[in-house]
Amino acid sequence: VKGRLEAFSDGVFAIAITLLVLEIKVPAHGDSLVPALLGLWPSYAAYVVSFLAVGIWWMAHHIVTHYLVRLDGGSLFLNLLLLMTIAFIPFPTAVLADRIGRPDEASPAAVFYGLAMALPALAVLALLSYSRRSGHLRVEDYDREVPAAIARHGWIGAAINLMGIAAALVAPLVALAIFAAASVFWGVVTARWRPAAAT
Amino acid sequence: VKGRLEAFSDGVFAIAITLLVLEIKVPAHGDSLVPALLGLWPSYAAYVVSFLAVGIWWMAHHIVTHYLVRLDGGSLFLNLLLLMTIAFIPFPTAVLADRIGRPDEASPAAVFYGLAMALPALAVLALLSYSRRSGHLRVEDYDREVPAAIARHGWIGAAINLMGIAAALVAPLVALAIFAAASVFWGVVTARWRPAAAT
Amino acid sequence: VKGRLEAFSDGVFAIAITLLVLEIKVPAHGDSLVPALLGLWPSYAAYVVSFLAVGIWWMAHHIVTHYLVRLDGGSLFLNLLLLMTIAFIPFPTAVLADRIGRPDEASPAAVFYGLAMALPALAVLALLSYSRRSGHLRVEDYDREVPAAIARHGWIGAAINLMGIAAALVAPLVALAIFAAASVFWGVVTARWRPAAAT
Amino acid sequence: VKGRLEAFSDGVFAIAITLLVLEIKVPAHGDSLVPALLGLWPSYAAYVVSFLAVGIWWMAHHIVTHYLVRLDGGSLFLNLLLLMTIAFIPFPTAVLADRIGRPDEASPAAVFYGLAMALPALAVLALLSYSRRSGHLRVEDYDREVPAAIARHGWIGAAINLMGIAAALVAPLVALAIFAAASVFWGVVTARWRPAAAT
Numbered sequence: 001v002k003g004r005l006e007a008f009s010d011g012v013f014a015i016a017i018t019l020l021v022l023e024i025k026v027p028a029h030g031d032s033l034v035p036a037l038l039g040l041w042p043s044y045a046a047y048v049v050s051f052l053a054v055g056i057w058w059m060a061h062h063i064v065t066h067y068l069v070r071l072d073g074g075s076l077f078l079n080l081l082l083l084m085t086i087a088f089i090p091f092p093t094a095v096l097a098d099r100i101g102r103p104d105e106a107s108p109a110a111v112f113y114g115l116a117m118a119l120p121a122l123a124v125l126a127l128l129s130y131s132r133r134s135g136h137l138r139v140e141d142y143d144r145e146v147p148a149a150i151a152r153h154g155w156i157g158a159a160i161n162l163m164g165i166a167a168a169l170v171a172p173l174v175a176l177a178i179f180a181a182a183s184v185f186w187g188v189v190t191a192r193w194r195p196a197a198a199t
Numbered sequence: 200v201k202g203r204l205e206a207f208s209d210g211v212f213a214i215a216i217t218l219l220v221l222e223i224k225v226p227a228h229g230d231s232l233v234p235a236l237l238g239l240w241p242s243y244a245a246y247v248v249s250f251l252a253v254g255i256w257w258m259a260h261h262i263v264t265h266y267l268v269r270l271d272g273g274s275l276f277l278n279l280l281l282l283m284t285i286a287f288i289p290f291p292t293a294v295l296a297d298r299i300g301r302p303d304e305a306s307p308a309a310v311f312y313g314l315a316m317a318l319p320a321l322a323v324l325a326l327l328s329y330s331r332r333s334g335h336l337r338v339e340d341y342d343r344e345v346p347a348a349i350a351r352h353g354w355i356g357a358a359i360n361l362m363g364i365a366a367a368l369v370a371p372l373v374a375l376a377i378f379a380a381a382s383v384f385w386g387v388v389t390a391r392w393r394p395a396a397a398t
Numbered sequence: 399v400k401g402r403l404e405a406f407s408d409g410v411f412a413i414a415i416t417l418l419v420l421e422i423k424v425p426a427h428g429d430s431l432v433p434a435l436l437g438l439w440p441s442y443a444a445y446v447v448s449f450l451a452v453g454i455w456w457m458a459h460h461i462v463t464h465y466l467v468r469l470d471g472g473s474l475f476l477n478l479l480l481l482m483t484i485a486f487i488p489f490p491t492a493v494l495a496d497r498i499g500r501p502d503e504a505s506p507a508a509v510f511y512g513l514a515m516a517l518p519a520l521a522v523l524a525l526l527s528y529s530r531r532s533g534h535l536r537v538e539d540y541d542r543e544v545p546a547a548i549a550r551h552g553w554i555g556a557a558i559n560l561m562g563i564a565a566a567l568v569a570p571l572v573a574l575a576i577f578a579a580a581s582v583f584w585g586v587v588t589a590r591w592r593p594a595a596a597t
Numbered sequence: 598v599k600g601r602l603e604a605f606s607d608g609v610f611a612i613a614i615t616l617l618v619l620e621i622k623v624p625a626h627g628d629s630l631v632p633a634l635l636g637l638w639p640s641y642a643a644y645v646v647s648f649l650a651v652g653i654w655w656m657a658h659h660i661v662t663h664y665l666v667r668l669d670g671g672s673l674f675l676n677l678l679l680l681m682t683i684a685f686i687p688f689p690t691a692v693l694a695d696r697i698g699r700p701d702e703a704s705p706a707a708v709f710y711g712l713a714m715a716l717p718a719l720a721v722l723a724l725l726s727y728s729r730r731s732g733h734l735r736v737e738d739y740d741r742e743v744p745a746a747i748a749r750h751g752w753i754g755a756a757i758n759l760m761g762i763a764a765a766l767v768a769p770l771v772a773l774a775i776f777a778a779a780s781v782f783w784g785v786v787t788a789r790w791r792p793a794a795a796t
Contacts, residue, residue: 006601010601021685026695037705052677083216087217275457286415297427405604406611409610413616471788482648493624
């Protein structure tokens with residue numbers, strides 16, 4: 001199962017990350033092309049930030065499945081929920097790209113984006129905590145390194161995300177920068193979590 | 200063959216499940232964003248229900264291929280038919296999302312969705328029954344566990360789907376809940392069918 | 399190389415076959431839903447015929463790569479050309495679905511579709527003939543079974559395709575049936591070519 | 598990690614290359630179909646040129662990962678950047694297809710395309726140079742063959758791309774031919790770089 005679950009999950013991550021480009025729309029005829037292409041900066045920014053986020057979640061998913069020694073119906077279901085939050089990301093990305101350049105709508109769009117970005121984290125926590133209670137985790141590795149790191153990094157990550165959502169209310173572009181920073185933070189943390197055995 | 204058939208099939212499942220997000224459309228400009236995003240609840244609901252369905256079918260497909268010890272032209276063709284019904288799901292999902300909020304059209308949209316959801320079940324039955332008659336099933340496992348379960352669960356699943364279609368005629372949202380319940384039912388059943396050897 | 403080439407090629411086949419559903423458009427509001435869904439029969443027909451075609455080409459590709467014992471720049475390039483013809487199929491499919499219900503435009507749409515369907519065959523022939531001249535084919539298997547089959551089946555397949563294109567000029571729906579028959583023909587032939595070692 | 602990184606990367610390449618077909622739009626009703634299909638030559642040309650480019654980059658990526666013996670956070674991040682530039686290609690391709698037939702906008706569209714086509718090269722260079730400094734390259738192979746080839750071919754490739762961008766200013770179709778030639782150049786070079794061990 002695990003091999004095919006990883007292949008299926010990798011497929012969903014790879015497709016979700018590649019579909020992000022579809023939110024960047026060719027400028028309508030009539031506009032002069034150079035300013036129109038430059039005017040798409042919100043689309044480019046949203047593309048970059050979401051691409052980083054999905055890529056980092058893919059890395060995190062790889063580590064989580066490393067710790068799973070057994071899968072049952074519950075963990076398959078929670079993994080499916082996680083994939084559901086990942087495959088959803090192109091939509092808030094498109095909303096953000098479409099509205100962040102419009103003063104009166106940038107704030108709700110960025111708040112929506114920040115909320116959507118918190119969903120995969122909740123799904124990963126649910127998957128880890130279910131698997132731990134079911135005794136399906138590679139405990140010798142897991143107990144030594146990960147729970148403390150989750151406690152520590154999880155709170156930091158949640159704090160960054162909340163800061164981003166708060167910033168979205170007043171300065172949506174700052175919020176976007178904070179969401180990008182959150183991905184970089186998780187990227188660094190994830191690279192550190194990576195157990196020797198998974199290298 | 201089997202390895203590449205599984206990889207190809209997993210690819211189709213992963214792509215179909217990830218394309219579901221494309222039915223959620225960015226609200227048009229002019230609408231206020233927050234109510235517009237909330238007003239997309241039919242799209243979110245259709246996304247969740249179809250995502251569960253495709254995910255459960257993926258798990259069921261994994262179990263079915265576990266029982267197949269040999270593939271011939273016939274089983275490859277029936278597997279292709281199954282994939283055809285899976286890859287089709289984004290369309291009834293988009294129809295459902297587009298019409299379930301409209302009183303006069305919600306019923307036919309939900310009936311159409313329910314009919315489309317029955318197609319993969321028919322294709323799986325055809326694949327299993329062909330493979331059994333051709334002697335391509337891992338009989339020692341299969342005969343002990345599966346046929347009675349298919350008889351029992353198949354009738355329950357068909358009954359749930361028919362209840363959903365009947366409900367669609369009078370209360371489309373109830374129908375949607377019933378289709379979601381059908382996925383949960385199949386998820387539980389599928390997790391139970393999973394033979395020890397496939398874990 | 400071969401493993402990753404197969405994985406990459408399988409990915410392209412799986413994505414192209416799953417993108418076919420995107421040509422089926424949700425009916426516009428204002429039309430009554432049931433007749434509108436029934437009126438989409440050209441889209442359903444085009445979906446089924448193209449799905450079969452891409453699925454059969456996937457099986458044929460699997461057999462072709464079985465015979466390739468070595469890959470060089472030339473065979474990688476010709477494989478890329480083959481994938482280019484496969485990934486193109488969603489476009490003639492969408493054209494066919496959009497026009498086959500319109501009396502004055504059904505013929506050119508079906509001719510275009512038939513021409514596009516001939517491209518993968520030409521690419522496979524180029525790949526096989528290049529690989530043979532380069533001595534990259536598993537000759538002991540290949541020389542015994544395949545060249546005579548290609549000569550025999552290739553002419554039959556080309557004749558079916560030409561009949562389809564000719565029929566397209568006067569009876570586009572008959573042409574569509576012929577293109578479907580061509581896929582079934584290739585499916586049967588491909589299942590027979592399958593060498594024991596590839597099972 | 599390396600196996601799943603390759604699978605994930607192959608997935609992104611396969612999806613990006615297959616999404617290219619979505620830029621070819623079914624002609625609007627009202628136009629006569631045959632001239633309308635012929636009038637889509639810019640879309641066909643952009644499809645072919647970008648398909649070759651992504652395909653060649655896939656081959657180049659395969660060789661680069663062959664040389665990587667170890668992955669750390671930095672190389673995973675740079676690989677993600679490379680994938681970001683590849684998954685972006687459908688957008689400049691769609692811009693080019695949409696504008697290269699319009700005299701006043703073909704030049705900026707082709708320049709934009711040429712700039713986008715340079716991004717994967719920069720990302721590959723960054724990945725190789727980072728990995729070299731970190732000692733993560735299979736040095737015995739790498740030092741003997743590759744650095745001199747990169748120096749030599751990299752300058753030639755950059756020169757071809759710059760020629761293409763310069764040509765775009767005056768003759769956008771010539772530029773498109775030059776970008777196609779660049780892919781062929783890299784295809785030939787890549788086939789030569791392929792180390793024996795990766796065959």
